[in-house]
Structures are given as C-alpha cells and as structure tokens.
Amino acid sequence: MEFITKPVNLDKYQGDSLVVGVFEPRKLTEAARRLDEVSNGYLSKLLAQGDMNGKENSTLLLHHVPNINSKRVLLVGLGKEKTFSEKTFSAAISAAFKALHQTGAKDVCFCLADLIVKKRTIEWRVLQVVLLAQTSIYRFDRLKSTAESKAPVLEKVVIPLENKADLPVVESALQQGIATACGMNVAKDLGNLAPNICTPSYLAEQAISMAKTYELKCTVLEEKDMEKLGMGALLAVSRGSRQPGKLIVLEYRGREKMEKPVVLVGKGITFDTGGISIKPAPDMDEMKYDMSGAASVLGTLTAVAEMKLPINVVGIIPAAENMPDGQASRPGDVVKTMSGMTVEILNTDAEGRLVLCDALTYAQQQYKPEAIIDIATLTGACVIALGHNATGLFGNDESLIQTLLQAGEQTYDRAWQLPLWDEYQELLDSNFADIANMGGRWGGAVTAACFLSRFTEKCHWAHLDIAGTAWKSGKEKGSTGRPVPLLTEFLAARAKQN
Numbered sequence: 001m002e003f004i005t006k007p008v009n010l011d012k013y014q015g016d017s018l019v020v021g022v023f024e025p026r027k028l029t030e031a032a033r034r035l036d037e038v039s040n041g042y043l044s045k046l047l048a049q050g051d052m053n054g055k056e057n058s059t060l061l062l063h064h065v066p067n068i069n070s071k072r073v074l075l076v077g078l079g080k081e082k083t084f085s086e087k088t089f090s091a092a093i094s095a096a097f098k099a100l101h102q103t104g105a106k107d108v109c110f111c112l113a114d115l116i117v118k119k120r121t122i123e124w125r126v127l128q129v130v131l132l133a134q135t136s137i138y139r140f141d142r143l144k145s146t147a148e149s150k151a152p153v154l155e156k157v158v159i160p161l162e163n164k165a166d167l168p169v170v171e172s173a174l175q176q177g178i179a180t181a182c183g184m185n186v187a188k189d190l191g192n193l194a195p196n197i198c199t200p201s202y203l204a205e206q207a208i209s210m211a212k213t214y215e216l217k218c219t220v221l222e223e224k225d226m227e228k229l230g231m232g233a234l235l236a237v238s239r240g241s242r243q244p245g246k247l248i249v250l251e252y253r254g255r256e257k258m259e260k261p262v263v264l265v266g267k268g269i270t271f272d273t274g275g276i277s278i279k280p281a282p283d284m285d286e287m288k289y290d291m292s293g294a295a296s297v298l299g300t301l302t303a304v305a306e307m308k309l310p311i312n313v314v315g316i317i318p319a320a321e322n323m324p325d326g327q328a329s330r331p332g333d334v335v336k337t338m339s340g341m342t343v344e345i346l347n348t349d350a351e352g353r354l355v356l357c358d359a360l361t362y363a364q365q366q367y368k369p370e371a372i373i374d375i376a377t378l379t380g381a382c383v384i385a386l387g388h389n390a391t392g393l394f395g396n397d398e399s400l401i402q403t404l405l406q407a408g409e410q411t412y413d414r415a416w417q418l419p420l421w422d423e424y425q426e427l428l429d430s431n432f433a434d435i436a437n438m439g440g441r442w443g444g445a446v447t448a449a450c451f452l453s454r455f456t457e458k459c460h461w462a463h464l465d466i467a468g469t470a471w472k473s474g475k476e477k478g479s480t481g482r483p484v485p486l487l488t489e490f491l492a493a494r495a496k497q498n
Helices: 030-038 042-048 086-100 122-137 164-192 200-214 223-229 232-238 284-307 352-367 380-386 398-411 422-428 444-453 484-497
Strands: 002-006 018-024 059-063 072-080 107-110 156-160 217-221 246-253 262-266 268-272 312-322 334-336 342-344 371-376 391-395 415-417 461-465
Touching (some): 018 030, 018 086, 042 059, 164 284, 200 246, 200 284, 200 312, 232 312, 246 352, 391 398, 398 415, 398 484, 444 461
Parallel strands (some): 018 072, 391 415
Antiparallel strands (some): 217 246, 246 312, 334 342
16 A cells, blocks of 8 residues: 655645544544535535434445535544544554445545644654554454455545645654564564464564565574573473474674664564473463564564664574473473573473563573663553553663653553562462562562563563464454554654664
8 A cells, every 4th residue: 555645735636535523423523624614515515414413433325426526525524523532543553444345446635634633743643543554454364365455546635735834744654654564574474373373483584585685684593502501491392393493694784884783672472382281272272472562573674674774783583482392391390591591491381481481581682782672572461451552661770761762652652650660579389499489469560571581680671472462362362562562663763863
C-alpha cells in the first residue's frame, strides 16, 4: 500500500473514494462540510432523513454525490465530539478501512487525520492512520491450500495536507509508519507460523536472510559454542528438545563502529510445553507465540534498517524449544549461568528467564552497550496484572524507563511501569544455589523481573513483559506485532538526539 500526502481540493479529487467524518448527532466535520457545500447540501439532507447520525464506528457509503468527482464518499461515525479520544479515533480509522475493503476502491483520499484529538499531534494521527491501514490488509494464509477470502484491492492512501508547514512532520510520520508496519508484519508472520516450521533453526535462517537484505552482520552460535561460553542456563532449556538451541546475533550499524549500541534481547522459545513442569492442554497451541520477543527484535531491526536510522542497534535472540523428554531439566536441578551465578530450577516452565539471563550476560561482555532492553512473553502474572492493553515495564534506570513509556504513548503501543523493589528480591532466595528461578505464587511478573535484574546490575537495563500484548486469542487469534511500534519510536527518538 502506498501512502502520500499533498494539498487536495476535495471536490476535484478524481479518485475511487473520499473518507470524511460525522460527529453525533449529525454534525459534519470540516472536510465533510466542504463536500456538503459543493453538493448543495446533499450530505445534510441524507443525515436529516435519518440515514446516519454519527454513531461511533458506523459507516455510510455514497455513490455519485452531486458535483463531487470522486466515485464514492464514505461517511464515518465519530461519536460525540466532546468525548472524542485516541480510542474513538483509532476505532473510526479501523471502521473506515474495513468499509473500504468491502468495495472495489483502489485509492482513497483519507480526510480523518485532520481531526482534533486531545493532546495528540498531526504526527501521531498520521502514524496511526498508516499503522491501522496496514493492519487492515494483513493476512496470514500462507499455510492454507487456498486463501479464505479475497484480498483487499486498496493500493493508495492520500492524506490531504491542510497546512504546508506540517509537511516535514507528516512525511516523517509516513516514513516511520511504513517502516514500522513492515517490521510489525515480520513479527506477525514469525509469530503466526506453526511451531513445527518456526524452530530455532528457522529463526536463525530468517536472521541470516535479513542480514543479506539489509547488509547487517549476523552471527549464529551453536550449542557447542554456548557450552564453551558457559551458557548453562540457556542449554538447560534446550536440552529436552531434538531441535538444537541457537544464540542469534544481528548487528545494525548506523553510526561509527566504535559507538556503543542499544541491545535488544528477545526471548525466542519457539514452543513452550513447560518442560517437565508441563502446562495444561487447553490453549497450549498458543505457546508458539512464546518467541514473540524474538520476533519483535527482528521486526524492530527491519524497521530500523528500512528507515536507515543513524544509530547502532544489536539484536540478540536466545532461541530454544522447551520440551519434556528424558534429557530435559528437572525441578531441583542446579545450573551454572554464563555470569558464574548458579540457579536452582524450581519450575521448568519458568524457562524464559533462564535463556534471557545468559543472553544478557553475553550482551554486556561482547558489546558494552549504552542500554539493554529485553522483550519477553515472560509471565502469565503480567497478564493478570495489566490485561491485554499494556505491556509490563521494569528497569534499573528511570530515564530509560520514562523514555520507553513516552515512546509507547507516542505510538499508542503503551506500557506501564511496575515496581522492582528490593523487598521482592528475597523471594528468589534458594537453599542450594545463588538464586531460584521462581519466587512463589505472588508478584510473579515482579519476581521474574527481579531475576533478570541480578544479571544486569552493571548496565542501563529495561525489561518489557509482553505476555498480554504480543498476541490475541479467540476468534481474532494471531500475533499483534507489538511492541515493534514502541521500540521503533524509542530508537527513532534516540537517533534524533545523536
């Protein structure tokens, strides 16, 4: 899908469709009023007759509106103007594209980006239009013998520019939106793949392919390499699977080679049975999404490379399957991590923190990073705490945390800070090792973050628990591509400061 911005004389637009808004009750937006004037009150008459009153997410498709050159005009309900918010704005955008895809329109002049949303800039609104437009056309049917439905034919979205002074920020938002959507699609495709296809080896192959496409440096460590480095925690997870574990490293260099990078570490458990501490059968198929942290790293690096950001970024993916065979780790086992610290495995289903701790140590020793951010579908406890709207955020650097929170707000891919207090650390005490891999029933998201904090004390570090936001269940089951928007905005903002 192509996105462009330019000044547009709406009544002269010779395209397939125009989209304008209607507030409740029957109040035309500025763009809709212009069309109404040119059409001699045609829109107002329809509204007065009761064809539409502006109810949220309602749509009315009109053909051959008098004196309007566009083949179609789509009216989109916006709800009450006084309560118009980010949520209703986003919902209206989605409703508009859903309606457009039910037509044969190949292009659209989209006049909703100019709507006023409290505390939101034109840059934010344009970014949302691009991301939601791309989301509306995403399909994952590569594993089906035939496509379920006809693919949307919409090819071009024109965002009319009212104020020429906005051109630089609008074009920047378009570029970032297109790149972010590209990265989100990478993350979605990987997450949605079947686990018999998306194995640790497959993730490594995708990283190698990405490196060739974007001229990145890719290194893949095999299990024998990890043994030499002393990655006993990561290997403890992979040992129960016939699929060998991998440590995948991708390096993007947008600045001087010696400049310290930002390191993204993504949990890559390509399927999680829970190991010997096996999970219950219902919904276990969704454990293919336990590599969503890894997918988000590859997606974010795709977006960064597409934008050619002037920043150094390294992506590290500890990839493994967590399976329960005769060689699998047992509850009660003690393993030695790359850091030298020993860990008592109380529950083999708390495996994400085991692969991450060795990857975090590797990142610090190899790259001396400016900052480390790990991304993981780490705990069901985070879903209980925050539901499916916000990503859990922890860290040891308040400046880094606030910057990530701001990036989430800017992209509407929001996170929420949770505590990382010393009082929680004692829950990880072990009688037989330096630390246990679980802290008991209560505060599970916090104690998981506390575990990771033991391995990041000497660096600026943040942890994103995406267990509630990386995928959807039910009828809309599928990867969301989050938190690629948050991470891309974070890196883009950081690059601007360089």
